[in-house]
Every structure is written in structure tokens, then in C-alpha cells.
Amino acid sequence: xxxxxxxxxxxxxxxxxxxxxxxxxxxxxxxxxxxxxxxxxxxxxxxxxxxxxxxxxxxxxxxxxxxxxxxxxxxxxxxxxxxxxxxxxxxxxxxxxxxxxxxxxxxxxxxx
Amino acid sequence: xxxxxxxxxxxxxxxxxxxxxxxxxxxxxxxxxxxxxxxxxxxxxxxxxxxxxxxxxxxxxxxxxxxxxxxxxxxxxxxxxxxxxxxxxxxxxxxxxxxxxxxxxxxxxxxx
Numbered sequence: 001x002x003x004x005x006x007x008x009x010x011x012x013x014x015x016x017x018x019x020x021x022x023x024x025x026x027x028x029x030x031x032x033x034x035x036x037x038x039x040x041x042x043x044x045x046x047x048x049x050x051x052x053x054x055x056x057x058x059x060x061x062x063x064x065x066x067x068x069x070x071x072x073x074x075x076x077x078x079x080x081x082x083x084x085x086x087x088x089x090x091x092x093x094x095x096x097x098x099x100x101x102x103x104x105x106x107x108x109x110x111x112x
Numbered sequence: 113x114x115x116x117x118x119x120x121x122x123x124x125x126x127x128x129x130x131x132x133x134x135x136x137x138x139x140x141x142x143x144x145x146x147x148x149x150x151x152x153x154x155x156x157x158x159x160x161x162x163x164x165x166x167x168x169x170x171x172x173x174x175x176x177x178x179x180x181x182x183x184x185x186x187x188x189x190x191x192x193x194x195x196x197x198x199x200x201x202x203x204x205x206x207x208x209x210x211x212x213x214x215x216x217x218x219x220x221x222x223x224x
Contacts, residue, residue: 033212043203043214056211088155092212098145098164101212103157 002027004104006091012110018079021107025072025093031055032074033101034066037088046089049074050097081111114139116206118215125194126223133189133202133218141165141208146180146187151201151217163187194222 005024013019025032033056034046045058049068066076072093078085088108092101115138125131137146148160161171163180171178175192191198199222204215 035214042216045211045213048211058211090157092157098207100147100159100162102159103149105154105156108155 004091004093004102006089006104006107008107009105010108010110012112013081015081015083015111017081018077019081019109020075020077021089021091021109023074023076023091023093023104025074025091026095026102029093029095029102030072031094031097031101032068032072033092033094034074034076035090035092036060037090037106038086043090046076078109083111085109086111114141114144114206114208114210114213116204116213116215118202118204118218120218121216122219122221124221124223127196128193129222130190130192131194131220131222133191133204133220135187135189135204135215137185137187137204137206139206139208144206144208147205147207147212148178148187148189149203149205149214151203153200157203160189191220194220196222196224198222 007022031050033048036044047066048056052068063079068074088106090106092103094101117136144165146163149157151157177190179188201217201219203217206213
């Protein structure tokens with residue numbers, strides 16, 4: 001059974017640009033969550049989707065957005081990139097709310 | 113609000129020593145789930161264990177053991193006879209009625 005797949009693995013963008021990250025969950029998992037990980041702030045929750053609906057949202061500016069498709073694949077978008085957006089972005093999928101979340105390898109975004 | 117505290121930022125031990133990673137949580141929910149994850153240098157979070165709030169039974173899996181005590185709101189993780197391959201950042205996490213919340217992590221270094 002394939003794990004959570006995130007693409008791309010690495011990304012370098014310039015300030016002001018926008019970026020889209022993709023996440024394919026484990027087959028059968030309908031819940032997808034996104035996290036931002038930085039050395040200073042640790043793992044911070046961005047948003048959670050279940051069956052194409054956003055279930056929870058973290059405390060991030062509106063430049064961060066996401067969506068989930070009918071096949072449970074999810075994308076997150078960051079517009080008007082800032083240097084501080086440089087981070088490891090992790091996606092996780094789970095079969096149910098109370099179940100363990102399985103993480104992808106992450107997308108390392110560097111904003112220059 | 114939910115909160116997870118991992119007071120130990122970094123721990124360094126010599127191979128074969130036992131080490132305990134502390135985790136204290138806060139939640140008003142009566143039903144909640146606790147997790148431990150391991151993040152090796154490669155970056156991917158690896159699920160280790162899930163415990164629900166109604167099951168205070170301790171668990172042992174090989175060299176790993178977990179001690180869940182609701183009375184002290186703690187869910188500590190012990191590695192017996194540590195090995196160099198155990199070197200990683202370990203995260204404790206909590207999920208109640210809200211999103212999955214992570215502690216700041218404890219970086220464990222096991223020296224040969």
C-alpha cells in the first residue's frame with residue numbers, strides 16, 4: 001500500500017511569487033491535514049480537509065489556502081510568498097478523525 | 113484549548129542507556145487521543161503509537177514503552193537500551209475535539 005506522496009520534494013521560489021504543493025493520501029483515507037514546520041515554531045497546523053470540506057483551519061494569513069478533490073488528493077497554495085514562508089510543509093492523511101495520521105516526506109520550500 | 117508540552121528540548125545519551133522522553137498535555141475534552149511520532153533526519157514523521165483517553169494501560173513494543181497517566185496528564189515514552197538509530201526528534205501529539213496538536217519535540221542523540 002503506497003504511503004502519503006507529496007510533490008515536489010524541494011522548491012525554490014522568489015519573494016512575491018506563489019506556489020502550489022500537492023499531496024496524495026493513502027488510498028482510502030479521506031482526511032488530509034497540512035502542517036508547516038520551522039526550526040523556531042515547530043509543527044504548526046495549517047488546515048484539515050475531509051471529503052472536500054475544510055474541517056479545521058490554523059492561524060495563518062489568508063495567503064495560505066488549500067483544497068481537496070473528490071479523489072481525496074489535496075493541494076495547498078501560498079500566494080505572495082515571503083521569506084518567512086521558507087519551511088518544510090508536511091501533509092498527513094488518516095482514515096478517521098481519531099485515527100493516527102500518516103505523514104508524507106514533505107516539501108521543503110525555500111523563498112529567496 | 114489543547115496544548116502539548118515537551119519540556120526536554122534536547123537529550124544526549126550513550127548507546128545502551130535507557131532514556132525517557134516526557135510529554136504533558138492539556139485538554140478539556142473527555143475523549144482524546146495521544147500519539148508519539150519519530151522524525152529522523154530524512155524529515156518524514158513516523159507514527160509510533162496511539163493511545164485513547166479511556167485506555168491507561170501501558171504498552172511495550174520491543175525496546176519502546178509508553179506510560180500513560182491521566183492523573184498527571186502525562187504520556188511518557190521510554191527507550192530501553194538505546195541505539196544510534198534511535199537518534200531523531202520525537203514528537204508527542206494530542207487530538208481531542210479540535211485539530212491534532214504537536215509538542216515542540218525532543219531531539220534525542222544517541223552516541224556510540
